[in-house]
Amino acid sequence: MQDQLMLKIKDLLLADEMKKTRALEEEIKRLKQELETLQPKIISKVEQNIAEISQPIIETKVKRELRESTDTLIEAIYPLLGKLIKKYIQVELEKLADSIDKQLDRTFSLENIKKQLIALWEGVSYKQIVLREAAVQRVEVQEVYIIEQESGILVGKYSVGKIIDQDLIAGMLTAIKAFIEDAFNQKTGSLDMIEYGTFKIIIQNSYKFYLAAVVAGTVDSKVKADLLDILLNFASKHLAKPREELTEEHLSKELAKIFNQYNEKNK
Amino acid sequence: MQQVSKKVILIGNFGVGKTSLVRRFVYQKFSEEYLTTLGVKIDKKSVEIKEKNTIANLIIWDIAGEVSQTQVPQSYYLGSHGVIYVLDITRPSTYTRIQEDLDYVKRLLPKAPICIVGNKVDLVSAQDIEKFKSSVMIPVHFLTSAKDGSNVESMFLWIASQMIG
Structure with a gap:
């Protein structure tokens, strides 16, 4: 109730x-x-337009991030690059091994007997001869500079392509050379080679000048010695004159004669 | 027109504006940011010396500033055809050792012309300039401002002309 x-x-x-x-x-x-009922329509509409709307925003954002966080990006890419380089070296070593195998396969050929005789003559092992021939690559002299020892002024040049301002390279090479010689207080010794990436800069000193050759390729001790000889011969033939008699045009022409021939021979 | 290459070095205390002068002359730029020069920086600019019918390729060695110029590696001086000694008008400590420094440079490079430059003229008044001139004791060839470019071009042209002789 x-x-x-x-x-x-x-x-x-x-x-x-x-x-x-x-x-x-x-x-x-x-x-x-x-x-x-509306949900599927909305989803399809958003799917259709999202790329169009977000693309410029994402692009701007990514560009800004790339610009502002280069270090982070490099940090992330570096291990990948390392793996790529490792892979490249592995492939190159495999090629080298193949090449050696082929050489060894021809053990009883006339060519091989010749190599063994060369090894005996040069006093190196047969393996070294085989390796040297397997690993042989083109050596190209890309630039040669004749530089005044003290001022670093360029007095002659040879160039296969155009790298950067040769006067600046001549100045910087002189500054580096001077710095090293000062730092180690070496008046008798001198800088004879600089390595940078795949390039090697071979330096031959003469009295008032020094000559620097920028070389690409495999520069072993024989190539280096040969180039130093060529540079020294050039210096004694063309640079042992009073400064007023030396013209850039003449020296550059003479360099071109020698190094065009050298590069042609090494092709 | 004949062409000649000449090495010119800029020396002086740190922070006097050597790099800024080169930057203004070669690239027509100025930055307020101060970055100390390490060792040496080399730049190049060609100038035409009409009265001598010559184009001078100036190879400019901007040498790291030192309190005393005796601390600069001697090999950087060698072969220089001209010297620009830079002072900061606003800092007397940058020119207290000037006589000693100039004696040293003249000993190393007896034939090279020396240009003495008072930089940062944009920061001082006419009265300060007079005060500076009386205290520096040595004739200053140019009063320059790397910031607004005053006298920079003429100073480099002057040394180029002196080097050609």
Whole structure:
């Protein structure tokens, strides 16, 4: 009896709120259904436009990140580069091994007997001869500079291509040479080679000048000695004259004669 | 027109503006940022000396600043055809040893012309310039400003002309 009374009071007091709640529940249900029907359409629309909208934003962001975080990028790429280099060396070593195998396969050939005789004559092992021939690569003299010892002024040049300003290279080489000779307090010794990446700069000193040859390729001790000889011969033939008699044009022409021939021979 | 190459060195205390003068002359640029020169930096610029019918390729050796020029490796001086000694007008400590430094340079390079330059003229008043001139004791050839470019070109042209002789 009491319960029924309570229900009636509740109905009277909360009738409006209950109506509203029901109406809201209906509305939510309707919206949910509507959303379910719209959802696939919205997704396909977003999928269609997202690339178009985000592409310029992402591009700008990536460009900025690349510019501002070069170190981080290099840090990330470095191990990958390491792996690539390792792979490259591995392939090159395999090629070298193949080449040696081929050489050894011809053990009883006339050519091979000749090599063994050369090894005996030069006093080196047969292996060294085989390795030297297997690893042989083209040596190219790309630049030659004749530089005044003290001032670092360029007085003659030879160039296969154009690297950068040759006057600046001549100056910097002189500064490096001077720095090393000062630092080690060496007046009798001198800098005779600088290695940079795949390039080697071979330096031959003469009295008032020094000659520097920029060489690409495999520069072993024989190539180096040969080049030093060529440079020294050049110096004694063309540079042992008073400074006023030396012209850049003449010296450069003479260098071109010698080193064009050298490069042709080593092709 | 004949062409000649000449080595010119810039010496002086650290922070006097040697690198900025070269930068202004070679690249027509100026930066407020101060980066100390390590060892030596080499630049090049060709100038035409009309009255001598010559093009001078200036190989400019911008040498790291030292309190005393005796501390500069001697080999950097060798073969120089001209010297630019740079002072900072605003810092008297950059020219207190000038006589001693010049004697040393003249001993090493007796034939090379020396150009004495008071830099950073844009930072001082006419009165300060007078004060500077009386305290430096040695005739200053040019008062320059690497910042606004005043006298930079004419100073390099002057040394080029002196070197050609």
